[in-house]
Amino acid sequence: MVATIALPRLMRVGERAFEQLPLLLRELGLSKPLIVTDAYLNGTGRIAQAVEMLALSGINAGIFADTVPDPTVDSVMAGVRSLSNGEYDCVVGIGGGSPIDTAKAIAVIGRHGGVPADYKVPHVQDVPGLPIIAVPTTAGSGSEATRFTVITDGSTDEKMLCAGIAYLPIAAVIDYELTLTKPRRLTADTGIDSLTHAIEAYVSQRANPLSDRIALAAMELIAPNLRRVFDDGNDREAREAMMLGATLAGMAFSNASVALVHGMSRPIGAHFHVPHGLSNAMLLPAVTTWSSQGAIPRYARCARAMGVATDDEGDQASVARLLKELTSINRDLQVPTPAAWGISAERWDALVPVMTRQAIASGSPANNPRVPTAEDIAIIYQQIFA
Numbered sequence: 001m002v003a004t005i006a007l008p009r010l011m012r013v014g015e016r017a018f019e020q021l022p023l024l025l026r027e028l029g030l031s032k033p034l035i036v037t038d039a040y041l042n043g044t045g046r047i048a049q050a051v052e053m054l055a056l057s058g059i060n061a062g063i064f065a066d067t068v069p070d071p072t073v074d075s076v077m078a079g080v081r082s083l084s085n086g087e088y089d090c091v092v093g094i095g096g097g098s099p100i101d102t103a104k105a106i107a108v109i110g111r112h113g114g115v116p117a118d119y120k121v122p123h124v125q126d127v128p129g130l131p132i133i134a135v136p137t138t139a140g141s142g143s144e145a146t147r148f149t150v151i152t153d154g155s156t157d158e159k160m161l162c163a164g165i166a167y168l169p170i171a172a173v174i175d176y177e178l179t180l181t182k183p184r185r186l187t188a189d190t191g192i193d194s195l196t197h198a199i200e201a202y203v204s205q206r207a208n209p210l211s212d213r214i215a216l217a218a219m220e221l222i223a224p225n226l227r228r229v230f231d232d233g234n235d236r237e238a239r240e241a242m243m244l245g246a247t248l249a250g251m252a253f254s255n256a257s258v259a260l261v262h263g264m265s266r267p268i269g270a271h272f273h274v275p276h277g278l279s280n281a282m283l284l285p286a287v288t289t290w291s292s293q294g295a296i297p298r299y300a301r302c303a304r305a306m307g308v309a310t311d312d313e314g315d316q317a318s319v320a321r322l323l324k325e326l327t328s329i330n331r332d333l334q335v336p337t338p339a340a341w342g343i344s345a346e347r348w349d350a351l352v353p354v355m356t357r358q359a360i361a362s363g364s365p366a367n368n369p370r371v372p373t374a375e376d377i378a379i380i381y382q383q384i385f386a
Helices: 017-027 039-044 046-056 073-084 097-112 184-203 209-222 226-231 236-254 260-272 276-294 296-305 315-332 345-361 374-385
Strands: 010-013 033-036 062-064 090-095 132-136 148-153 158-163 171-174
Touching: 010 017, 010 236, 017 046, 017 090, 017 132, 017 171, 033 046, 033 073, 033 097, 039 046, 046 090, 062 073, 073 097, 073 148, 090 097, 097 132, 097 148, 097 158, 132 236, 148 260, 158 260, 171 236, 184 209, 184 226, 184 236, 184 260, 184 276, 184 296, 184 315, 209 236, 209 296, 226 236, 226 315, 260 276, 260 345, 260 374, 276 296, 276 315, 276 374, 296 315, 345 374
Parallel strands: 010 171, 033 062, 033 090, 090 132, 132 171
Antiparallel strands: 148 158
């Protein structure tokens, strides 16, 4: 098998890397960015800092700060209109996965026209839009290093996966200091999201030797530090490890794909507005338990990379340790079940058939080491509810 690997062209990685954003744009020959962010970040002064830094370098930036969690068609098209009002030569996404995913869609649709539904899989968008620069402020989505974006169609509650090289940022700024102020719940959910990315990339049927190496490195960074950043958000060493691990996990799944957890997670987010990382966390132990028999040696290697099993333990014992650890992580990071999160049993049961169809249609379950039937997926949905 020949793997096609795609990564950002340039990356600034490390403490205070954010301050090099103007230099990065200059190196890329860009001079008029549209900054895409959210209202919260815009209100913290962080975006004003970016605009001021850019202005001092002779770069005049516009701002679109109306992104929403789990980007919607309406928010993307509002951003496209904002883009059309200026002669922008690039889009800079600053924030978590939602602002960066929104920036990606704006950059493509702003150049090529249409609406997000025109770009959902099986369509693959490799012809580039405007250049995308990503500045993540959470250690989770890995969107700064992926060739995907996910946009929600509010009329159908469908999370549309859009894929292609056009969505891969040409550059990224990876500065862990941007995560120091993030609250515990967001820290936990984004952290488990990044761990899920690494595990699914490694066990995916589309894994390759390079994605394997990157995914294992991501697990080695994330697993020992999840609880540390949850317990102490100012633990700079742990924050730095989580930020790097999240980016590596993004690189891994962008080049190997995700699997059943993500396929089942997207409908939960679309129908019940559960944050993406949290819906992944709700699913990860149960899906891994079901899937593990399809790739015992691979899941065992995940356990060893995470430091919960040793090299001299057998594969079955290592997988058992992995499953125990994933359950323990959810308990220690206070991950609620769908029921505890406030979803009614009646509505959940009514939507299980719809969510099952949408999960299968996403294509991600087909990458799973053990490919589920619709009945298997429905059973897992019922298992995780309470």
